[in-house]
Amino acid sequence: xxxxxxxxAKTVAATANRPLIVLRGIAKRYSNGTTAxxxxxxxxxxxxxxxxxxxxxxxxxxxxxxxAGLGEPSAGSIDWPTSDHDAHGRPLRxxxxxxxxxxxxxxxxxxxxxMLPLTLKKVATREAAARAQAALAAVGLDSxxxxxxxELSGGMKMRVSIARxxxxxxxxxxxxxxxxxxxxxxxxxxxxxxxALWAKAGFTVLFVTHSVFESVYxxxxxxxxxxxxxxxxADVAIDAPLVRDASFRTSPHYAASCRAxxxxxxxxxxx
Amino acid sequence: MTDTLVPAPLRQAAPxxxxxxxxxxxxxxxxxxxxxxxxxxxxxILAPIAIGLIVLALWEFIVRQAGIPYYIxxxxxxxxxxxxxxxxxxxxxxxxxxxxxxxxxxAAVLVGGALSILFTQSKWLExxxxxxxxxxxVTPIVAIAPLIIIWVNDTLxxxxxxxxxxxxxxxxxxTILGLNSADHNLINLFQLYGASRWQMLRYLRLxxxxxxxxxxxxxxxxxxxxxxxxxxxxxxxxGTASGLAFRILEAGYQLKIPRMFAALxxxxxxxxxxxxxxxxxxxxxxxxxxxxxxxxxx
Ligand SMILES: Nc1ncnc2c1ncn2[C@@H]1O[C@H](COP(=O)(O)OP(=O)(O)O)[C@@H](O)[C@H]1O
Ligand SMILES: [Mg+2]
Numbered sequence: 001x002x003x004x005x006x007x008x009a010k011t012v013a014a015t016a017n018r019p020l021i022v023l024r025g026i027a028k029r030y031s032n033g034t035t036a037x038x039x040x041x042x043x044x045x046x047x048x049x050x051x052x053x054x055x056x057x058x059x060x061x062x063x064x065x066x067x068a069g070l071g072e073p074s075a076g077s078i079d080w081p082t083s084d085h086d087a088h089g090r091p092l093r094x095x096x097x098x099x100x101x102x103x104x105x106x107x108x109x110x111x112x113x114x115m116l117p118l119t120l121k122k123v124a125t126r127e128a129a130a131r132a133q134a135a136l137a138a139v140g141l142d143s144x145x146x147x148x149x150x151e152l153s154g155g156m157k158m159r160v161s162i163a164r165x166x167x168x169x170x171x172x173x174x175x176x177x178x179x180x181x182x183x184x185x186x187x188x189x190x191x192x193x194x195x196a197l198w199a200k201a202g203f204t205v206l207f208v209t210h211s212v213f214e215s216v217y218x219x220x221x222x223x224x225x226x227x228x229x230x231x232x233x234a235d236v237a238i239d240a241p242l243v244r245d246a247s248f249r250t251s252p253h254y255a256a257s258c259r260a261x262x263x264x265x266x267x268x269x270x271x
Numbered sequence: 272m273t274d275t276l277v278p279a280p281l282r283q284a285a286p287x288x289x290x291x292x293x294x295x296x297x298x299x300x301x302x303x304x305x306x307x308x309x310x311x312x313x314x315x316i317l318a319p320i321a322i323g324l325i326v327l328a329l330w331e332f333i334v335r336q337a338g339i340p341y342y343i344x345x346x347x348x349x350x351x352x353x354x355x356x357x358x359x360x361x362x363x364x365x366x367x368x369x370x371x372x373x374x375x376x377x378a379a380v381l382v383g384g385a386l387s388i389l390f391t392q393s394k395w396l397e398x399x400x401x402x403x404x405x406x407x408x409v410t411p412i413v414a415i416a417p418l419i420i421i422w423v424n425d426t427l428x429x430x431x432x433x434x435x436x437x438x439x440x441x442x443x444x445x446t447i448l449g450l451n452s453a454d455h456n457l458i459n460l461f462q463l464y465g466a467s468r469w470q471m472l473r474y475l476r477l478x479x480x481x482x483x484x485x486x487x488x489x490x491x492x493x494x495x496x497x498x499x500x501x502x503x504x505x506x507x508x509x510g511t512a513s514g515l516a517f518r519i520l521e522a523g524y525q526l527k528i529p530r531m532f533a534a535l536x537x538x539x540x541x542x543x544x545x546x547x548x549x550x551x552x553x554x555x556x557x558x559x560x561x562x563x564x565x566x567x568x569x
Contacts, residue, residue: 070459097463103456107478107560119474120464148560168464 018081019043020171020204021067025076027229028062036062037230040076042223046171049198049205051215051222053261055269059230060208064174067206069093083171096165096203098175102157104149104164110136111145114164121168135163138197155186159193166197172204180210191218195244212265216257217244224261226268233271234264345529354533361518361530365537368514371427371499372492372545375434379491382435383442384484391450391476392468408440412498416505430502430514437498441490449483450476482561485553492545500538515541 023042029035037059044050052060065071067078080091096117104113111132118128136145139159149157158178165173175194179187195218198205209215215222216238224234238257240248248254305313327347333339334346341349354361386404390397416433423429453475461471503516513521515534522531557564 065459068463070462095463097460099456099460101456103454103460105457105475105478107481116460116474117464120461120466120470150560150562 020046020080020082022079022081023063023067023076024079026063026066026073026078027075028059028066028071029074035229037073040231042232044172044204044206046082046204047202048221049195049207049219051207051209051219052225053209053212053215053222053265054225054230055227055265056210058225058227058268060210060225061176062230064097064176064206064208067093067172068095068097068174094168094171096168096170096173098158098161098165098173098178100177100180102149102154102161104157104160106149109146109148110141110152110160110163113149113160114167116164117168131167132163135167136160138166139163139193153186154182155190158182158190162194162197166201166203169201170203172206173198174206174208176208177210178207179214187214192245194218199242212258212261216254216261217249222261224264224268226271233268236261236264342526342528345532349529350532350536353529354536357530357533361515361534361537364513364515364518364534365541367427368496368499368503368516368538369541371430371434371514372496372541375431375438375498376488376492376495378431378435379439379442379495380488383439383487383491384446387443387446387450387480388472390447392472397447404440404443407436412437412501413505416502420502420506426506430499430506433502433505434495434498437501438491438495441494442484442487445483445487445490446480449480452483453479482553482557482563485549485556489546489549489553492549493542496538496542496545 021042021044023040026037026040026042027035028037040059040063042063052063054060062071066073078091080093083094084092086092104110105116108116111129114132114135115125115128118131119125123131133142133145136142139162141156141159141163144152144156144160149160152160161178165175179190182190191214194205205219207215207218219238220242222234222236222238223232224236225231226233236257240251240253240257303310308316331346331348334344345353386400390401412433415436416429419432420426420429423432457475458471461475466474499514500516503514504520507517507520515538518534519531519538522528522534554564
């Protein structure tokens, strides 16, 4: 497929350049004394699809939130070498965030929910509406613009949430166990649609999950984290072709990758 | 012909090939309607009316059978005829009481709403002022009403202040609760997009607080009426313009017991109407999205 080739080329080109986000020696200590993360290094290159895999409570959400700027690290640095910075020298983070729950405003329609980031950035209403419609169309929810969240299924709510994260056309999409609450069939469908969106739009994805299979199926790299304190213990490349579909799930390569990542996860839990 | 065999929910276009999940949408089955109301709708209206009629009939029956004199306990028919006969005076008083209630409720909404927004913007304001709102709330109105009536020269205004004191607290405390109840992930999302305080208030906290505010409003509506009546009882005289409480007192002094009951019935009626109107407003504002206003089939 053409997009696959182009995105692969982009990734190769980008790796030669400076990474998009650089985390060095990140530690996070919460005010109650919990050390959620220590000594964490992570590079995220433009166009990559990276998963952050680890047992519950190992600090995945904490890392993701710090990258989004929701909470400062207690030590270490998060740099955006290729991004613009504001007057105070803070990077202008260009991220979309998808939470585990769809986190929609129940009083607003699907379209109004997707418009929110634009409304907050004071984009004119008409333009915001048009962009929100385009984003909804991209996730296959064209005809549900006027539906309220309660009228949508769990999978559809998650689609709205993804449309909202993508409506600003961010460089980076951060997803925190987005499909964990969905049933298996819906989850696989959303996995495929997310891959298709990523391939088409070429943003960078950091995907938090506790599912080995999901991380292997989706990503080019799986970073395995261990708990107490949270740290990265392995960085496994999944160098399968980028076109991934049901046939990939049954391929020997997939099975081998799952075994490799599972072994690392077992180490992570034992560590 | 064939499509009538398919249940209504299935006849809608399949929402989206979203896996099994797509079929898990809540199903809103069509119900038969009579004069715009469903069977359950009529049930809700007719059942309480039937109970009311039965109780009234029993009351009338007992009063007649036992030969209770009307100056001890009048029957509902006599109360009703008195209500018609004295409508001129009573309706004027009803209007006064309703005005005081309405204005007090309006003031409660404005002050309660404004204070709750201020309190959630500044913790210092909340810490320093909220205790006094509680003091105002827990002090019985009958105890402060005489003072207010002495301090404020205008009787109507003093009644208004009393009714307001009773009415504003539920709005204040409910709205504060609502403003603080916004989903924390949504708050994070707003922070992520650099929302200002004002944007956070306008697009997140105020809509999230609406159901709570409306819940407070329904309580306050009844309390404003109680406040207005109690204060007038304490004042003893409504001066030139007298409300229903004064009519009750007056009828009591003159031993016009049926008239006393008629005025009492009007107070209760006003209370019920206020509650229904506020419930309707609440329903209309929330029906599209809030659980409390959604009729579910499952
Ligand atoms: N706001 C917080 N305050 C205190 N401790 C927290 C907070 N958030 C998370 N933690 C703790 O930090 C650790 C990592 O949490 P989290 O990042 O949510 O893990 P994960 O997303 O991998 O499940 C856990 O032990 C958790 O209890
Ligand atoms: Mg988490």
